[in-house]
Amino acid sequence: MHELPPSVGIELTRTSLQEYWLGRLSQHVLDSYAGVPLAKFPEDLRTYEHLIWLARPDVVIEIGTYGGGGALWLRDRLRTLATYGHISRPHVISVDLDLSQASALLARADPRYAEEITLVEADILDPALPARVEDLMPARTRCLVIEDSAHVYDTTWAALAGFAAFVPEGGFFVVEDGCVDVEEMRPAEDWPRGVLPAVRDWLRTPEGEDFTVRRDLELYGISCHPEGFLQRRPKAGG
Template sequence: MTVRRSMVERSVSTAPKPGATMCSPDMDVRARARVPEHSGPSGRRDRRGSPTMTDTATDSDNFDNFDGDRLPPTVAADHQTTLLEYRRARGRQHVRDWYAGLRIKKFPEDLRVFEHVLWSSRTQVVVELGTHLGGSTLWFRDRLRTLVGYGRVPEAIRVISVDLDQSRAAALLGSADPHFARDITLVAGDVTDPGLAERVERLIPSGARCLVVEDTLHEYATTAAALRNFAHLVPDGGYFVVEDGIVDDPDLCPPDMPGGVVPAITDWLAGDQGSAFATRRDLELYGVTSHPHGWLQRVRCRPAP
């Protein structure tokens, strides 16, 4: 695979801010790591039209229905394919992927990092901001069940997933698992409403360790509101993951997306609330991620209520 000079890896500091105390029960923060400069999806065709993704689907195909047997399109890579072309093809592929018959729009590499984070932080409850079609909701629920099976967390697991309208997601989740409501709670609401966070918090079992995942509009206002309203749910050593910061990469951003995710993260980290968190760029482990700058860990212990 050819790598252009602009794609050369660079060193990124991941050390906590001065005076911060690490609170993670299991995962150490590495002082420095090397990650690719560009990472994430794109909805655009390769500039040179390189045929790096093959797909037999047509524009008329409905990707939003339950389909227990469907596979995503194949991405091919050879020695003539540049890294940028490959990343764009992977971006087009990831919005056509499936989990347990439901659409899931996440890179496999990011899902693997989530598995590491869930395990190390002993997450018992996932608060998912942005349900969409329910594929990732089901995936998080199944990962929590695995943690229970290994005795890593108590049995009272739950995914609390938030979106403006949950009717479509509820129907699709019911198609995949008629009993999904046993450990998945769908909440209808707007993340910019501070009262929504209070409703969600009441659903969390006392003492449960939470992971918060923000996957909403991928613009400044909603990202900033999600961080402001939900970060207090993250326990010491836990994580708040802001997804799809790739919208701020001009080489990889899908068309018609305004961006603002990474600036919102940067501004929030500079404030009092964000000063308790560190950006874990070393968790961009596999060279392909849709969430650059988005893996945030609480490194300063929460004040007692």
């Protein structure tokens, strides 16, 4: 039997929003999907459902697998798209420095996971990684890309520079956990920093100028990804 995360209590007249946020933050790293660790807020998962419906990606590329719950949840959302006839085959490609834990946990939840989830053991800082991932997909595959690795400047930049090209017009690139750079959202001094500076710098590059920051997609008032929902603009006349 897997355990549910501890509940977060709230008293409307007493609990400050910051206390509530910090409670939710501690909770989300103990959450799971189908018994597999999944460190995402339910509100952000709902936003992903909207992005997947809007963009109808064939493949989700997730950078940062951790326990594998994100990959499994995303695969299951793509299965829904396939059931409705919008894509032919669900496929999630998930990258991490160490996949030993994720592969065991995924196999326990779904012994046939590898038919639709490809785990790639690699460092996002490796310049050969985008080509390696490209080889796993047919040409012109429409991807949703999610950067959820170390949440520092260099890894965020490497993910954007290496993987933005996989996002089609109107498609999304989500940079998770920009909350590390918002003082009021930080729970501890030893948290990493550098996500938002990397996103802002990259958006000023010629490649980045094709993307717009969709702050309206922080739909539910609470999100770990401020300034993180990036959408590639449709080409003029497109």
